[in-house]
Amino acid sequence: MNNNPNFFSNKITHWFNANARNLPWRNTINPYRIWISEVILQQTRVAQGLDYYNRFIQRFPDVISLAEADENEVLKYWQGLGYYSRARNLHAAAQQIKTQHNGIFPTDYEQVLALRGVGEYTAAAICSFAYNLPYAVLDGNVYRVLSRVFGIETPINAPKAKKEFSDLAQMLLDTENPSEHNQAIMEFGAxxxxxxxxxxxxxxxxxxxxxxxxxxxxxxxxxxxxNSVKERFFNYFFVQQGDYTYLKKREAKDIWKNLYEFPLIETTEKIDIGDLIGKDVFKTMFGDTKLQIDGQPFVVKHVLTHRVIHAAFYMVKTTENVDLTAHFLKIPTSDLHSYPVSRLIELFLEKYFS
Ligand code: SF4
Known part of the structure; x- marks a missing residue:
């Protein structure tokens, strides 16, 4: 291995200049835009993230427009990207910048790191790309490149890996040009x-x-x-009451917090409609309401990183005099598209309305 620490940066930036993709967040030193792009790209491929980034920036062009937006609208712009806590954190952090920093994006690493949802990787990316500060980024691409080039066999998700790899990344960083160096190593990995x-x-x-x-x-x-993947069983009821239907906001500390969904009963295993109707939770939700339920649900298997959701969507018809608003939000079915929903509900709606 070459002992000159510059060999790495020289080679990788040379490669970057010949191979880098032309992406909109590369042509800016605006910390807000860099932040948005980094958060979108955390769990998303560039091809998919690009569209979301452009739409998001068009609607929320700066910190203030994001801070002052309604959370429902922010989630709506995020719909389909998954990991919705990212959108909620962006919104909360924009409000933090508005109140704690007079709406001006902080320029200090520690202050950036203190923003809601911003971890060491994102803080290093923002500070190096926007302000050329000497903080080495460490993401999945960087772990892979360093472990291969230097032959490091420490498991990258082992507790000691973070320090080992971040020390090496920091040692290799070109402190004269951290922005280009960091972008280069990430692009090289990608x-x-x-x-x-x-x-x-x-x-x-x-x-x-x-x-x-x-x-x-x-x-x-x-x-x-x-750990092994967890399986969950969601039984949804798509109630059709004339031109209206019912939704509920997910408020528990769980996946899809603050997104909307149809009335739901979660069970520990697959269950048929006869057993569902017999459950206390069904009686609490629907009382003695006369419902006409199609016993053949529309079934969707939705695979997330750490869980598989087996969803059954039941079509339910009820008469106009029934009132379920004690537990649910009644909305015109034609307004469904304006509520932020999970990718699972979106998949169902796409199929249903097609
Ligand atoms: S493993 Fe990666 S760094 Fe090593 S030679 Fe192949 S492409 Fe290059």
Whole structure:
């Protein structure tokens, strides 16, 4: 391995200048826009994130417009991206900037890090890209590149990994030009040193890369196995009462907090409509209401990172004199599209209305 720490930065920025994609958040040093792009891209591919970014920035062009928006509208603009706590945190942090920093995005790393939902990676990205401050970024791409080039076998999700990798990333950082260096290493991981089958023959590190010389490319980075995926069973009731239907806002500390959904009964296993109707929770929700339920639900299996949701959507008809507003929000069915909903509900609605 080359002992000159500059060899890494020189090579990677050289590669970046020849290969970088032209993305809108690369052409700005506006910290607000960089922040939005980083949060969108945390769990989202660039191709999908680009559309969301453009729409989000068009509607909320600055901190104040985001801070003053209604949370429902922010969630609506986020709909389909998943991990909705990101949108709620963006909204809360914009309000934090408005009240604590007079609406001006903080320029100090510690103050950026103190914003709601901003972790070390995002703070380093904002501070280096917007202000050229010397903080090395460490995300999944950077872990992969460093573990391969330097042959590091520490599992990247082991407790000690963060310090080991961030010390190395910081040591390699070109402190004269941290913005370009950080963008380069992330782009290199995204385009060249990709997770599966990177084309090492055209890589500028092919002569130094330990993973390549030791035949470890497919084995690095090492990752410890996570806990098994949890299964959940959601039984939804799409009530049709003339031109109206019913929704409820998810308010518990759980997935999809503050998004809307149809009346729901969650069960610990798959259950048929006869057993559902017999449950106390069903009686609490619907009382003695006369309902006409189609016993054949519309079934959707929705896979998230740590859970699989088995959803059954039951079509329910009821007469106009029935009032379910004690538990639910009554809305015109034609207004469904204006409520922020999970990707699962969106999938159902797409199928249903098509
Ligand atoms: S040689 Fe292959 S594994 Fe090593 S850094 Fe380049 S692309 Fe990644």
């Amino acid at each position: 385009l060249q040193c990709v997770p599966v089958s990177p084309n090492c023959s055209v890589c500028p590190f092919v002569e130094q890369c330990v993973a390549f010389s030791d035949g470890m490319v497919q084995k690095l980075p090492v990752k410890l196995k996570k």
